[in-house]
Amino acid sequence: MSEIFEIVKKNGKKRLGVLKTAHGIVETPNLMFVATQASVKAMSAKDLFDWGIQFLITNTYHLYLRPGLEIIKNAGGVHKFMGWERTLFSDSGGFQIFSLSKLRKFKDNGVIFQSHIDGSYHEFTPENNVDMQRVLGTDVMMVLDECMEYPVTFEYAKHSVKRTLDWAKRAREQFLKTSPIYGYKQYQFGIIQGSIFENLREYCSKELQKVDFDGYAMGGVAIGESKDYIRKVIDMGDRIMPNDKPRYLMGVGEEDDIKYAVEKGFDLFDCVVPTRNARNGALFTEKGKILIKNAKYKNDFSPVEEGCNCHLCKNYTRAYLHHLFKSKEMLAGILATEHNINYYMRLMKKIRGSI
Amino acid sequence: MSEIFEIVKKNGKKRLGVLKTAHGIVETPNLMFVATQASVKAMSAKDLFDWGIQFLITNTYHLYLRPGLEIIKNAGGVHKFMGWERTLFSDSGGFQIFSLSKLRKFKDNGVIFQSHIDGSYHEFTPENNVDMQRVLGTDVMMVLDECMEYPVTFEYAKHSVKRTLDWAKRAREQFLKTSPIYGYKQYQFGIIQGSIFENLREYCSKELQKVDFDGYAMGGVAIGESKDYIRKVIDMGDRIMPNDKPRYLMGVGEEDDIKYAVEKGFDLFDCVVPTRNARNGALFTEKGKILIKNAKYKNDFSPVEEGCNCHLCKNYTRAYLHHLFKSKEMLAGILATEHNINYYMRLMKKIRGSI
Numbered sequence A, B: 001m002s003e004i005f006e007i008v009k010k011n012g013k014k015r016l017g018v019l020k021t022a023h024g025i026v027e028t029p030n031l032m033f034v035a036t037q038a039s040v041k042a043m044s045a046k047d048l049f050d051w052g053i054q055f056l057i058t059n060t061y062h063l064y065l066r067p068g069l070e071i072i073k074n075a076g077g078v079h080k081f082m083g084w085e086r087t088l089f090s091d092s093g094g095f096q097i098f099s100l101s102k103l104r105k106f107k108d109n110g111v112i113f114q115s116h117i118d119g120s121y122h123e124f125t126p127e128n129n130v131d132m133q134r135v136l137g138t139d140v141m142m143v144l145d146e147c148m149e150y151p152v153t154f155e156y157a158k159h160s161v162k163r164t165l166d167w168a169k170r171a172r173e174q175f176l177k178t179s180p181i182y183g184y185k186q187y188q189f190g191i192i193q194g195s196i197f198e199n200l201r202e203y204c205s206k207e208l209q210k211v212d213f214d215g216y217a218m219g220g221v222a223i224g225e226s227k228d229y230i231r232k233v234i235d236m237g238d239r240i241m242p243n244d245k246p247r248y249l250m251g252v253g254e255e256d257d258i259k260y261a262v263e264k265g266f267d268l269f270d271c272v273v274p275t276r277n278a279r280n281g282a283l284f285t286e287k288g289k290i291l292i293k294n295a296k297y298k299n300d301f302s303p304v305e306e307g308c309n310c311h312l313c314k315n316y317t318r319a320y321l322h323h324l325f326k327s328k329e330m331l332a333g334i335l336a337t338e339h340n341i342n343y344y345m346r347l348m349k350k351i352r353g354s355i
Helices: A045-050 A060-065 A069-075 A078-082 A094-099 A126-136 A154-177 A198-211 A227-240 A255-263 A273-279 A311-315 A318-326 A330-353 B045-050 B060-065 B069-075 B078-082 B094-099 B126-136 B154-177 B198-211 B227-240 B255-263 B273-279 B311-315 B318-326 B330-353
Strands: A005-011 A014-021 A024-028 A030-034 A055-059 A087-091 A104-106 A111-114 A121-124 A140-142 A187-192 A215-218 A247-249 A268-270 A282-285 A288-291 B005-011 B014-021 B024-028 B030-034 B055-059 B087-091 B104-106 B111-114 B121-124 B140-142 B187-192 B215-218 B247-249 B268-270 B282-285 B288-291
Touching (some): A024 A087, A030 A273, A030 A330, A060 A087, A060 A126, A069 A126, A078 B318, A227 A247, A273 A282, A311 A330, A318 B078, B060 B121, B060 B126, B069 B078, B154 B187, B154 B198, B187 B198, B198 B215, B273 B330
Parallel strands (some): A187 A215, B030 B268, B187 B215
Antiparallel strands (some): A104 A111, B282 B288
């Protein structure tokens, strides 16, 4: 049983569920748009709220470095800081330490890294990372994990999983020892690592379940490995992850992967795919991806997607959006992001409808 | 008498008026936000419409080069291309040829210039410039003029005014010889040049009045000269410009200059001041300009402007906007632009209320 998650319906491995936090409900399967620096790029939280977006995810690494936790605390948490009133997850920053920071050195206690902004040195430990996420006040926090690169040797992966597990235990202890700052409950998810090695992933999951988290995530996926390997890890999910807790596939956002993972019993997703593609001029439609900078759209006065109800498709043409991108107008990224967010909301709704 | 302009009330030199075009009315005095490339930077035309913005100005130089007139024609004019349903002015591009293009060479017929985008060569003549603005389908087009730099000698200015007048006559002839393409009426304004020389400006204005335009603009102002000289040219306006036609002070947008010019009998303004300042983090408030990137706003959880009804001030704090600017988030420029546009709408409304 899970305090925050209820499975409403099962169909094969597919699960229709509801995640409940102090800031509202999330119908699952569902995807979080990414507000790395307390902002979904080009979008106002108020608009996202009005469109019915149910949750977002922000990032401890980024917010810790800028604006800094003191500011977030003075604001009363990230929700208030960024004006977001619904459910908010936070990633621990483990992945960003691995992908962004200039130096990464493991110490007994945790990891020392250099800020990608100003080169200053910082230390994250499983414990201080929980404290940080208490300050963020996010509804669901992720534990600090080691994100391995891909590929790694089995030996390295084994060693790394040991560290991730040690950290997870310490993070849970810290979580249970501390209290929310802003008067509402927070939850904590464990992260299953193990690269593409099934026995490591299985071991990691089992050990994490002994710790007993509020939910479980599959981490270290879609970081450069082939689609086959992504699918291989997704395939493990239903077998190695608990049934009664939310299952979160981190960093996966391609439509086909999401659909595949829902089939295999995953509930939660997050990805920059919709927003980053938008800013690069790639728009998702039911008939496929439109690369709007392509010259063939120069003279195309139809909407990006017929029947789409978004601000872009209701008011502007492909030719206009093409022009905005070619002219490097800010409005290009704004309109495209609105569309892709709308597309993904529809996609997730359709996926839920199919269960 | 003017077909498109009516003075509703006079108070000293101040004029409260209404400008009427096929796309609606504009209460004057009023300021056009600038949609150089068929987009007010960071803003959707639909939103501007919903906020009650009454007119915008776009640019022949820019649209001619990109997306090109064929696209605009296929769209059915700039209004349709950019989804703007209210009044739209277009500048001839004279100023952009002077300020942006790599080369500028006067020929008997007009001016040859090199595109700032790809270095290609183009020729604008008074006649083809009118034809271009017929294709744009803007409600009010400006004649092609020579924008002198500042400072210039009297001799140069005299020579230049002669050219501007010659072009103005030819532009008017072309205008009267041609018809609108999209079934609604277009109007044409003349532009008074003469640098800071009052007798040249006066001569230019008199000669333009003989040509008989639908409105008159003071051009070549605020291009580097001191505030004193800007004021000096503004001071000439009431004396040398006709009473019964709209008077447009081009490129002026600082609040004190607008107020001064309204006192002196000007009706129309356009400027990138509100939008460009916004993107640079300068926000206008009734208590003065806020430079939001300043460290003192890092921890300031009040709205940018108390009592302001814009999206930014209703939903977000100074601390959050400061963070967005520091983090180079697109939302920074978007929210700031919304605020400054809102501020300028309020400003112009107050100015009208004071007449």
